Amino acid sequence: MSAAPVAVSEGAAPIRFSFEVFPARSGAAALALGHAVQHLAAAGPEFISVTYGASGSSQDASLDLLKYLRQHTDALPLAHLTTVAMPRERLAEVIRETLQAGISDFLALRGDPPKGSDERDPAVTASLDAVELIRLIDEVRAERDETGDADPRSGAGRTSVAVYPNGHPLSRSRRADIDWLIAKEAAGASFGITQLFFHAEDYLGFVSEAREAGLTMPILPGLMPVATGAQLRKVASLAGQPAPSDLERALETSGSAEPGVAHTVGLARELLAGGAPSVHLYTFNRHQQVLAVLRELGVLTPDPVSVGPRPPVDASR
Known part of the structure; x- marks a missing residue:
């Protein structure tokens, strides 16, 4: 079990948090990722999610990383799963393989078209949507329960979904967007995780409208403490939003990650004060910035986390 969240001050509610990582793309990156994951897991997150490429492009590497988390840390792994250009039968096999490895929590996504194709590609248009994937995950879980094949280490499992x-x-x-999110909850989603955004009202306003429309599941705000101006511009492109000009200038002027950390800390405080249940931190496979955010929020002690040597994540596939 992961460590319990630490309260900011006596009598205050604990700040809950989680992380996202992605599979390493080389042996050297795998060594660095193994080191980062140990520090992230030692912080006591609610879970660590692992991304999954379009058409299963990182399927083996994703499963290797999930197994590494399961076997070498106390963190709860959560497996991303995308449907785009993946036949239903193959998706069911991937779900079975993941459950067999002792991982029972998923993030159900349709995903983006693979490189070289677009939304008009027949393989893309025939893909399951997120609601259908949620139902398929539940079907495979039930199938394993009936046959007695379930790994005893796996719990009942939760399915999360993306929020925009x-x-x-x-x-x-x-x-x-809100109606589709409500449909995902009705299909069995347990909670949502947002894509990146830069302003507290982006999250608070959306959640307020969703609640008025009938949504009840928790929505976790996804945040990323960017380290450079180039990284900020990339994140802004992914978020489909313009980067805050003052943050971009501060990053370029300082030459350090401090402005990105400070921006994320301020944003997290506004979100938590506004009712966000926790914060989900996109790590970019680095632990320093996200742990700095948690220290500034009072969740972690200022002392560096000390971890022993661990085997590297298998990046041979």
Whole structure:
């Protein structure tokens, strides 16, 4: 079990948090990732999620990393799963393989088209949507329960979903996004995790409207303490939002990650004060910035986390 969250002050509610990492793309990156993961796990997150490439492009590496978390840390692994250009039968196999490895929590995503294709590609248009994937995950879980094949280390499992507070790229309207999110909850989703955003009202306003429309599940705000101006611009592109000009200038002027950490700390405080249940931190496979955020929030002690040597994540596949 992971460590319990630490309260900011006596009598205060504990700040809960989680992390996202992605599979290493080389042997050297795997060594660095193994080191980062140990520090992240030692902080006591609610879970650490692992991304999954379009069409299962990082399937083996993702499963290796999930197994590493399961076997070498106390952190709860959460497996991303995308449907785009993946046949239903193959998706069911991947779910079974993941459950067999002792990982029972998923983030159900449709995902982006693979490189070289677009939304008009027949393989993309035939992909399951997120609601269908949620139902498939539940079907495979039930199937394993009935046959007695379930790994005893796996719990009942939760399924999370993506949330787009500033609109999905293919969205018709904000109301359509909220209705689709409610449909995902009705299909069995336990909680949502947002895509990146830069302003507290982006999250707070969206959640308020979703609650008025009938959504009840928790929504975790996804935040990333960027380290450089170039990284900020990349994140802004992914978020589909312009980067805050003052933050971009501060990063370029300082030459350090401090402005990115300070921005994330301020944003997290506003979100938590506004009712966010926790914060989900996108790590970019580095532990320093996200742990600095947690220290500034009072969740961690200022002393560096000390961890013993661990085997590297298998990046041979």
